[in-house]
Amino acid sequence: MTGLLRDLAALVDPRRVWGDVEDLVAYTNDATHRRELPAAVVAPESADEVAAVLRYANQRGIPVIPRGAGTGLAGGAVPVSGGLVLDLKRLNRILEIDHKNLTATVECGVVTGHFQREVEARGLFYPPDPQSLAVCTIGGNVATRAGGPRGVKYGTTKDYVLGLEAVLPDGSVISYGGKSVKMSAGYDLARVFTGSEGTLGVITKVTLRLLVLPPSRRIMIAAFPELDSAAEAVSALIARGAEPSMLEMLDRIAVTSLQRYLPLGLPPDLEAFLIIEVDGHPAKVEEDCALVAEVCREYGVHEVRVARDAAEAERIVQARRALFPAAARAAPNLVIEDATVPRTQVPAMVRAIRRIAERHQVLISITGHIGDGNLHPGIIMDRRFPESVRRAEQAMAEIAREALNLGGTLSGEHGIGLLKAPFLEWEFGEAGVSLMRRLKRAFDPHGIMNPGKILGGGTAGVRD
Amino acid sequence: MTGLLRDLAALVDPRRVWGDVEDLVAYTNDATHRRELPAAVVAPESADEVAAVLRYANQRGIPVIPRGAGTGLAGGAVPVSGGLVLDLKRLNRILEIDHKNLTATVECGVVTGHFQREVEARGLFYPPDPQSLAVCTIGGNVATRAGGPRGVKYGTTKDYVLGLEAVLPDGSVISYGGKSVKMSAGYDLARVFTGSEGTLGVITKVTLRLLVLPPSRRIMIAAFPELDSAAEAVSALIARGAEPSMLEMLDRIAVTSLQRYLPLGLPPDLEAFLIIEVDGHPAKVEEDCALVAEVCREYGVHEVRVARDAAEAERIVQARRALFPAAARAAPNLVIEDATVPRTQVPAMVRAIRRIAERHQVLISITGHIGDGNLHPGIIMDRRFPESVRRAEQAMAEIAREALNLGGTLSGEHGIGLLKAPFLEWEFGEAGVSLMRRLKRAFDPHGIMNPGKILGGGTAGVRD
Numbered sequence: 014m015t016g017l018l019r020d021l022a023a024l025v026d027p028r029r030v031w032g033d034v035e036d037l038v039a040y041t042n043d044a045t046h047r048r049e050l051p052a053a054v055v056a057p058e059s060a061d062e063v064a065a066v067l068r069y070a071n072q073r074g075i076p077v078i079p080r081g082a083g084t085g086l087a088g089g090a091v092p093v094s095g096g097l098v099l100d101l102k103r104l105n106r107i108l109e110i111d112h113k114n115l116t117a118t119v120e121c122g123v124v125t126g127h128f129q130r131e132v133e134a135r136g137l138f139y140p141p142d143p144q145s146l147a148v149c150t151i152g153g154n155v156a157t158r159a160g161g162p163r164g165v166k167y168g169t170t171k172d173y174v175l176g177l178e179a180v181l182p183d184g185s186v187i188s189y190g191g192k193s194v195k196m197s198a199g200y201d202l203a204r205v206f207t208g209s210e211g212t213l214g215v216i217t218k219v220t221l222r223l224l225v226l227p228p229s230r231r232i233m234i235a236a237f238p239e240l241d242s243a244a245e246a247v248s249a250l251i252a253r254g255a256e257p258s259m260l261e262m263l264d265r266i267a268v269t270s271l272q273r274y275l276p277l278g279l280p281p282d283l284e285a286f287l288i289i290e291v292d293g294h295p296a297k298v299e300e301d302c303a304l305v306a307e308v309c310r311e312y313g314v315h316e317v318r319v320a321r322d323a324a325e326a327e328r329i330v331q332a333r334r335a336l337f338p339a340a341a342r343a344a345p346n347l348v349i350e351d352a353t354v355p356r357t358q359v360p361a362m363v364r365a366i367r368r369i370a371e372r373h374q375v376l377i378s379i380t381g382h383i384g385d386g387n388l389h390p391g392i393i394m395d396r397r398f399p400e401s402v403r404r405a406e407q408a409m410a411e412i413a414r415e416a417l418n419l420g421g422t423l424s425g426e427h428g429i430g431l432l433k434a435p436f437l438e439w440e441f442g443e444a445g446v447s448l449m450r451r452l453k454r455a456f457d458p459h460g461i462m463n464p465g466k467i468l469g470g471g472t473a474g475v476r477d
Numbered sequence: 478m479t480g481l482l483r484d485l486a487a488l489v490d491p492r493r494v495w496g497d498v499e500d501l502v503a504y505t506n507d508a509t510h511r512r513e514l515p516a517a518v519v520a521p522e523s524a525d526e527v528a529a530v531l532r533y534a535n536q537r538g539i540p541v542i543p544r545g546a547g548t549g550l551a552g553g554a555v556p557v558s559g560g561l562v563l564d565l566k567r568l569n570r571i572l573e574i575d576h577k578n579l580t581a582t583v584e585c586g587v588v589t590g591h592f593q594r595e596v597e598a599r600g601l602f603y604p605p606d607p608q609s610l611a612v613c614t615i616g617g618n619v620a621t622r623a624g625g626p627r628g629v630k631y632g633t634t635k636d637y638v639l640g641l642e643a644v645l646p647d648g649s650v651i652s653y654g655g656k657s658v659k660m661s662a663g664y665d666l667a668r669v670f671t672g673s674e675g676t677l678g679v680i681t682k683v684t685l686r687l688l689v690l691p692p693s694r695r696i697m698i699a700a701f702p703e704l705d706s707a708a709e710a711v712s713a714l715i716a717r718g719a720e721p722s723m724l725e726m727l728d729r730i731a732v733t734s735l736q737r738y739l740p741l742g743l744p745p746d747l748e749a750f751l752i753i754e755v756d757g758h759p760a761k762v763e764e765d766c767a768l769v770a771e772v773c774r775e776y777g778v779h780e781v782r783v784a785r786d787a788a789e790a791e792r793i794v795q796a797r798r799a800l801f802p803a804a805a806r807a808a809p810n811l812v813i814e815d816a817t818v819p820r821t822q823v824p825a826m827v828r829a830i831r832r833i834a835e836r837h838q839v840l841i842s843i844t845g846h847i848g849d850g851n852l853h854p855g856i857i858m859d860r861r862f863p864e865s866v867r868r869a870e871q872a873m874a875e876i877a878r879e880a881l882n883l884g885g886t887l888s889g890e891h892g893i894g895l896l897k898a899p900f901l902e903w904e905f906g907e908a909g910v911s912l913m914r915r916l917k918r919a920f921d922p923h924g925i926m927n928p929g930k931i932l933g934g935g936t937a938g939v940r941d
Contacts, residue, residue: 113712114819136718158661169659172636185908192819195633195851195889197622197672198897198904199931200913204668208661225718248577254600254689296760355578355656387659425659433662440662444649448920449664455915467663 017075021055021097024065029056029103040098043085044145046346046396047431051078051092056100060180060217063099067215067461068184070097076464077182079211081122081153084145086349087430089157089210094464101152104217107131115223116175116192121152121216138224140167140258143426144334152216158208160426162259162290162333165251165384167224169426170207177203178218182457191220205452210428211463213456227292230258231302232326235287235309235317236280240264243285244359246312247383251356253308255301259290260384261333264363267378267391271336277329283315287383288333336380344376345395348405348432352416353387353425365415366390373404373411387425414439434469481539485519485561488529493520493567504562507549508609510810510860511895515542515556520564524644524681527563531679531925532648534561540928541646543675545586545617548609550813551894553621553674558928565616568681571595579687580639580656585616585680602688604631604722607890608798616680622672624890626723626754626797629715629848631688633890634671641667642682646921655684669916674892675927677920691756694722695766696790699751699773699781700744704728707749708823710776711847715820717772719765723754724848725797728827731842731855735800741793747779751847752797800844808840809859812869812896816880817851817889829879830854837868837875851889878903898933 018032031037031054041048052075057063070077076096083090092098104120107128111117112135119128126146132139142161143149149159155177160169176190179202189202206216237243240262247260263271263286268279279286287309291301302319309317320326354362363379366388370377381388390412394405413423413436423433423440438446450468453460482496495501495518505512516539521527534541540560547554556562568584571592575581576599583592590610596603606625607613613623619641624633640654643666653666670680701707704726711724727735727750732743743750751773755765766783773781784790818826827843830852834841845852854876858869877887877900887897887904902910914932917924 111819111821112716113821115715116819158659160659160661164659169661171661171665181908181912187905187909187912189905189909191884191886193817193850193886193889195622195624195628195817195846195849196886197624197633197635197815197890197892198887199672199893199901199909200677200916201635201668201672202905202909202912202916204665205916208663208665213664225716225720228718251579252576252689254692256689294758294761294764297758300758351661353657353659355575355580357575357577382659385659386657420655422655422657422660423662425657426661428661429663437663441651441653441666444645445651445653445663445666448645448651448666451919452664452666452669452916455919456912 018053020069021053021066024069025055025057025062029058040080040092040100043083043088043090045086045088045091045432047088047091049092049095051098052095054098054100056103058103060178060186063180063215063217064184064186066097066099067180067182070461071182071184071459074459074461077461078463079156079215081150082145082148084149085153085157085430086351086427087424087432089428089430089463089466091431093431099215102150110135110137111192112137114192116220117223118218118220119151120218121150123151125149125151125154132223133226136226138226139173139221140224141170141173151219155207155216155219156210157428158426160387162261162382164382164387164426165260166256166258171204173222174203174207174219175222176220177206177216179206179214179216181214182459182461194222208428210430210466212453212466213462229295229298230290230292231298232320232329233289233302233305233317234320234329235289236283236315237285237287238283238313238315240285240363241360242312243287244383246309246314248357249312250305250308251384253304255291255304256293257289257301257384258292259288260382261288262286262381262383263336264379266376267336267380270378271332277332280315288329344393345397348392348394348409350390350392350409350412351387351424351427352390352412352421354416354419354421356384356386358419358421359383359386359388361419362388362416366412369408369411369415373408375404375408377408386421410436429467431466434465434467437468482517484533485517485530488533489519489521489526493522504544504556504564507547507552507554509550509552509555509896511552511555513556513559515562516559518562518564520567522567524642524650527644527679527681528648528650530561530563531644531646534925535646535648535923538923538925541925542927543620543679545614546609546612548613549617549621549894550815550891551888551896553892553894553927553930555895557895563679566614574599574601575656576601578656580684581687582682582684583615584682585614587615589613589615589618596687597690600690602690603637603685604688605634605637615683619671619680619683620674621892622890624851626725626846628846628851628890629724630720630722635668637686638667638671638683639686640684641670641680643670643678643680645678646923646925658686672892674894674930676917676930677926693759693762694754694756695762696784696793697753697766697769697781698784698793699753700747700779701749701751702747702777702779704749704827705824706776707751708847710773710778712821713776714769714772715848717768719755719768720757721753721765721848722756723752724846725752726750726845726847727800728843730840731800731844734842735796741796744779752793808857809861812856812858812873814854814856814873814876815851815888815891816854816876816885818880818883818885820848820850822883822885823847823850823852825883826852826880830876833872833875833879837872839868839872841872850885874900893931895930898929898931901932
């Protein structure tokens with residue numbers, strides 16, 4: 014056992030410290046393809062243990078990589094500088110679901126899907142629904158401002174964080190916010206941590222805002238011959254007061270790939286398929302369904318219909334969730350992009366993505382949350398071939414650049430992580446990135462927290 | 478003309494630089510009672526002019542106090558260290574109302590009420606409704622995370638800021654965010670500026686999220702013999718799925734004072750009056766009205782009824798808005814507190830405020846946004862008498878302490894400013910405040926931005 018492991022074993026139960034390669038392998042990557050071995054893995058069970066490990070690492074300049082379920086799509090949990098991976102899944106208690114204040118307080122390692130089921134069993138509702146909700150954690154969701162299909166109506170994780178507790182690199186514990194939706198006291202430290210991707214400290218506890226479960230819900234499906242008219246229909250719908258809780262788009266490539274995996278009986282020769290969910294008061298749901306059908310027809314829909322029953326609705330939702338597994342099955346490797354543009358720029362963005370695919374001779378399926386402009390181009394590549402990786406990376410960079418040209422952002426819900434760190438200045442300019450660097454130093458003066466993420470240029474780390 | 482004024486006149490049109498005492502007097506205070514004279518006032522008309530003034534002040538260590546309409550209730554715009562007041566009211570263009578993306582982009586000096594009317598004329602909706610909306614500015618609202626009665630359903634200004642542009646003390650301009658509700662790129666600089674009360678830089682432009690105007694709206698009024706049962710009714714209402722867009726409470730002192738000013742025909746011997754607004758789909762509004770009546774009866778209401786017509790509804794809303802003017806007329810000076818607790822702690826908070834009023838022999842009316850726990854105790858005092866000021870200040874400090882004991886926050890929607898800076902550590906501890914100081918230095922290394930606010934201990938400033 015090395016000195017590092019011995020030291021860690023003095024801070025937390027030695028059965029929760031790992032240093033053997035066979036144990037470390039599970040911590041080399043997230044849902045991206047970059048892999049690096051950490052020096053050790055520690056699984057704390059309390060904020061105090063997190064504080065002890067951070068204090069130790071901070072004194073020695075050892076990188077610390079906080080990790081939820083490792084489902085990130087931007088390389089945020091890859092230990093590129095070696096160091097310690099903090100496996101936070103054992104901080105997994107739901108501390109309180111407060112029905113009267115409509116809040117919940119949970120530890121960072123609580124699994125999102127589990128939390129949602131607990132909340133819904135009480136007639137309450139926690140909307141953020143990232144694709145990986147069966148395994149991903151609330152802490153990871155907060156650290157990346159994770160979203161999901163419901164973002165169009167309900168926003169993303171950031172819109173539900175009322176307060177949080179975090180451990181700073183020096184081992185001190187801060188907390189910001191509580192059970193009130195109103196707060197105007199001091200700098201919004203909760204929102205600084207939200208989306209900080211483990212680079213400022215470790216989020217250990219979160220207080221979340223809950224809603225009351227909508228009493229009614231309907232799923233519709235619409236197939237358009239043209240993508241432009243589908244996108245126009247979406248903007249018109251929302252501007253006319255419909256409040257869809259999901260507005261997903263699949264292009265022809267995505268539908269073809271999906272139907273190979275799960276037959277849906279969709280016509281294969283159309284350009285755009287929308288999955289539309291409306292929820293809320295039954296009367297409003299009825300009206301919104303009628304409005305969806307009316308507007309879709311105005312914009313030349315080929316077919317639009319409400320799911321016949323709960324079973325068909327469930328099948329459609331499951332099909333959407335199966336999209337990336339389906340694509341992954343069809344392709345050796347898949348880079349899922351996260352470029353986000355204003356809703357009205359979706360057609361322009363889709364055209365740009367197609368031009369980029371053409372130029373670099375890569376296959377790109379286009380799906381995504383069309384209602385909020387958050388597209389997920391799926392760039393198919395094979396990482397065994399450097400040329401394939403190079404072309405995929407070029408396409409990714411061009412997609413990012415194009416999203417910014419159209420008034421968008423580098424990431425809607427995945428984060429910057431490792432993959433998009435080189436592009437950060439494109440979005441925020443030198444002044445913005447320089448300010449972010451100063452902010453990072455204010456939280457983490459020794460630069461131990463998740464080096465190389467967001468701001469790039471990770472410090473050379475300890476590999477022990 | 479002094480050197481300072483000459484220098485400023487070289488940076489902006491001399492007709493927008495003032496240094497005479499008679500001109501400066503209008504800039505000595507906000508809606509609180511503390512007054513200090515600045516050295517000069519400058520009214521820039523563009524972000525470039527703001528940058529030029531900031532660069533100049535930063536090089537010389539001259540305090541800069543950004544100012545919207547001066548309606549703040551925490552002393553945030555009082556030039557306690559002298560220096561330059563930046564009057565931002567001329568940056569007052571609504572740059573865009575984007576119906577399809579449901580966003581608006583405005584300069585910081587746009588008046589909130591004017592903006593709301595423009596938006597509503599297009600069938601859209603910007604919910605935040607601070608008491609002073611007829612004069613206050615969007616920039617000031619963002620800088621203080623201003624709220625209002627609609628917070629219970631719609632949140633506060635912070636929940637509508639999608640992006641902003643700000644000038645840093647060194648004159649560089651940063652911008653963060655855009656038209657998408659989804660964004661996960663870098664540290665959330667927009668949210669750091671939101672609520673920063675002019676201490677980090679100057680917010681010059683804001684992109685706001687809009688909603689579609691709710692088609693239906695109803696006002697109800699309910700009178701309870703007991704405050705506890707009114708508060709219980711409120712929690713029950715929300716937990717049972719009603720979504721009131723306003724849930725205001727007035728205690729007996731407030732109602733008495735109000736009825737002297739505007740007769741409402743309310744029985745004078747009851748403890749708690751609620752003004753309840755519901756909005757949304759007509760069917761949902763009908764059901765919520767029925768639910769409000771049912772729940773109020775369960776909790777022993779004396780009388781509950783829907784406003785007979787639009788005229789009566791308008792009269793009730795106007796009455797609520799008249800509350801502070803009415804109190805101000807009755808009292809020499811009024812300190813409006815902003816303590817906020819979880820909704821369920823409202824009865825405990827009200828009892829605590831009454832104990833505090835009794836102990837210090839001060840008259841405190843209790844009103845506020847009971848639905849979100851944001852109370853506004855009105856502490857009546859006379860600033861001509863030091864003993865009266867001292868007692869009011871003691872009461873204010875104890876109210877703040879009590880709100881924190883009950884799991885609340887120092888401020889729900891006014892900000893910390895000057896008045897509550899001494900209490901900051903009570904809420905965030907030494908580690909939290911120390912982190913906020915480091916964050917402040919990352920943005921404003923020379924400490925020129927609005928010294929003495931939020932973090933206290935203003936630098937000795939230039940009075941010229």
